[in-house]
Amino acid sequence: MEELKIEKLIAGGYSLARTREGKVALLDGGYPGEVVLASRSEGKNDFHLMKTERIVTPSNARRERLCTSFPICGGCDWQTLEYSQQLHWKREIIREQFSRVGKIKVDDFEIVPSPKEVNYRLKMEFVCYQGKKGLSLGLYRRNSKFPVNCRNCVLGLRNFEKTRAVFEDILRKTSLRPYNRANGKGELKHLILRGNRSQVMAILVTKGERLPDEDHIVYSVKKRLSEVSTLVHIMNSNDRVVMRGVSRTLFGEGILEQDLSAKRFEVPPVAFFQNNLEVTELIVQHIVNEMGKSVGDSLLDLYSGIGTFSITIGNQMKKVTSVESNPVSVKALKANANLNGMFGIDLVMSDVIDYLKSNERQFSTVILDPPRAGVGEGIKLLEKARPSRIFYVSCDPATLARDVAKLMEAGFEISSMKAFDMFPQTWHVETVVLMSRVEK
Structure with a gap:
C-alpha cells in the first residue's frame, strides 16, 4: 500500500498521481487534491496501474453517490464528483489530448452542460x-x-x-x-x-x-x-x-x-442514434448557428447513420449526399428522408474512405461523425471535395486531435470548437470542431 496525492483526471476515466519514486500512477478512483491509499496491480515501463483502496483526505468537490452500485459498476466514472468539476476535467482532457496527440494548442473553447445529469441515456x-x-x-x-x-x-x-x-x-x-x-x-x-x-x-x-x-x-x-x-x-x-x-x-x-429538431426519425433495433436527445438537439443548433446565413448549396454527410445530420441540417441545403456503410442504417435513412419529405437525398452505401478516393464532386459543407476510432490518414482526401467548411463531431478527443492535425496538414484551420457533455457521470464527452479551408 502506498499513500498518493491525486493530481488530475485523465482520458479513460483514470486518476493520475506519482509514486514515491516519481513514476506516473494511474488509479481507478480518487479526485484531484485527494490523498488516497493505493495498491499496485500492474507495472509498466513508464507507469503503474494501481487500485485505490481508501480515501484518506477527501476533496471538497466529492459528493454522495447517486446509486448503490457505484463504484463497482462500470456505467459511471465520476458519479461522486460535483457536476461542475466533471465539466472542468472533461475540458482539460480535451485540451491535453489536442496538445499531446495533435500538437495543437486549444484554450478558448466552451463545454456545454447536459440539461439532464441523470436519466438521459436513450x-x-x-x-x-x-x-x-x-x-x-x-x-x-x-x-x-x-x-x-x-x-x-x-x-x-x-x-x-x-x-x-x-x-x-x-x-x-x-x-x-x-x-x-x-x-x-x-x-x-x-x-x-x-x-x-x-x-x-x-x-x-x-x-x-x-x-x-x-x-x-x-x-x-x-x-x-x-x-x-x-x-x-x-x-x-x-x-x-x-x-x-x-x-x-x-x-x-x-x-x-x-x-x-422538429424532424421525425424511425430507429431500427441495431442502428446508431445519439444517446442523449437534449444534447444532440444542442449540437444540431450549434451547427446551424455556425453556418449562419451563408449555408452553401451542398452537404456531404459522412458516417451518416440513419440521417441525423442529413435530415436536420440538410433541409437547408440544395443538395445532400449521405455516405454510410451499414445497410440497415442506409435503409432507415431512406425511410426517414421520405418521412420528412426530403426525397432528393443522394444515398451512397459505401465505406467512407472508398467513397472519398473515388469522389470527384465538390461540396460546400462536410459533416462527419465517425466511430470512436476516427478516420485516420484518409481524412486528407476531404481536400478533393473542396469544402469551405468541415464540421467534425467526435466522441473521442484523442482520435479527434489526430484527425484535426491531419486536416490542418491538408489545408484547413480550426474556426471554432465547442464541447458538449453527452455523457454526464462518465469521462466521455462529445466535441464539435469547425474547420475552414485556408484560401491560398
Missing part, C-alpha cells in the same frame, strides 16, 4: 449473467468483462430500471440460461432497452437462433410492461459486438420513433 445494454438469485441483468464491472448488479441505475431513462427488473423476473421463470463466454454454453447474452419520451423498445440478444419459452416471454411482457411498444429478438454469434445480427420482431412495429 439506450442501455444490460448483460445477462448467473447471479445469486438466478438469471440476472446487470452491467460490467469497471475495467473488466465481469458482470455485476446495477439496480437503480441513474443513467438510463426513468422507466428503464422498472423495465429491466420486470424482465429479470420474467426471464427467471423460463428455461433461458445466461450465455457463458468462457464455454459457449447458454443462450441469452443481453437485454437492450431503447426509449423515447413514452415508449420502450426491448431487445433480447441470443447467441443462436433459439429463444426458449418465447410465447411465455411475449405474453408476460405484454401483460406486465405496457411501456414496451415492441419486442425484438436478435441472433448474434459475435461475442465482440453487442448490436449486430439478424433480427425478428416478436410484437409491435420493430422500430422506435424519435423526434429531433
Whole structure:
C-alpha cells in the first residue's frame, strides 16, 4: 500500500498521481487534491496501474453517490464528483489530448452542460449473467468483462430500471440460461432497452437462433410492461459486438420513433442514434448557428447513420449526399428522408474512405461523425471535395486531435470548437470542431 496525492483526471476515466519514486500512477478512483491509499496491480515501463483502496483526505468537490452500485459498476466514472468539476476535467482532457496527440494548442473553447445529469441515456445494454438469485441483468464491472448488479441505475431513462427488473423476473421463470463466454454454453447474452419520451423498445440478444419459452416471454411482457411498444429478438454469434445480427420482431412495429429538431426519425433495433436527445438537439443548433446565413448549396454527410445530420441540417441545403456503410442504417435513412419529405437525398452505401478516393464532386459543407476510432490518414482526401467548411463531431478527443492535425496538414484551420457533455457521470464527452479551408 502506498499513500498518493491525486493530481488530475485523465482520458479513460483514470486518476493520475506519482509514486514515491516519481513514476506516473494511474488509479481507478480518487479526485484531484485527494490523498488516497493505493495498491499496485500492474507495472509498466513508464507507469503503474494501481487500485485505490481508501480515501484518506477527501476533496471538497466529492459528493454522495447517486446509486448503490457505484463504484463497482462500470456505467459511471465520476458519479461522486460535483457536476461542475466533471465539466472542468472533461475540458482539460480535451485540451491535453489536442496538445499531446495533435500538437495543437486549444484554450478558448466552451463545454456545454447536459440539461439532464441523470436519466438521459436513450439506450442501455444490460448483460445477462448467473447471479445469486438466478438469471440476472446487470452491467460490467469497471475495467473488466465481469458482470455485476446495477439496480437503480441513474443513467438510463426513468422507466428503464422498472423495465429491466420486470424482465429479470420474467426471464427467471423460463428455461433461458445466461450465455457463458468462457464455454459457449447458454443462450441469452443481453437485454437492450431503447426509449423515447413514452415508449420502450426491448431487445433480447441470443447467441443462436433459439429463444426458449418465447410465447411465455411475449405474453408476460405484454401483460406486465405496457411501456414496451415492441419486442425484438436478435441472433448474434459475435461475442465482440453487442448490436449486430439478424433480427425478428416478436410484437409491435420493430422500430422506435424519435423526434429531433422538429424532424421525425424511425430507429431500427441495431442502428446508431445519439444517446442523449437534449444534447444532440444542442449540437444540431450549434451547427446551424455556425453556418449562419451563408449555408452553401451542398452537404456531404459522412458516417451518416440513419440521417441525423442529413435530415436536420440538410433541409437547408440544395443538395445532400449521405455516405454510410451499414445497410440497415442506409435503409432507415431512406425511410426517414421520405418521412420528412426530403426525397432528393443522394444515398451512397459505401465505406467512407472508398467513397472519398473515388469522389470527384465538390461540396460546400462536410459533416462527419465517425466511430470512436476516427478516420485516420484518409481524412486528407476531404481536400478533393473542396469544402469551405468541415464540421467534425467526435466522441473521442484523442482520435479527434489526430484527425484535426491531419486536416490542418491538408489545408484547413480550426474556426471554432465547442464541447458538449453527452455523457454526464462518465469521462466521455462529445466535441464539435469547425474547420475552414485556408484560401491560398
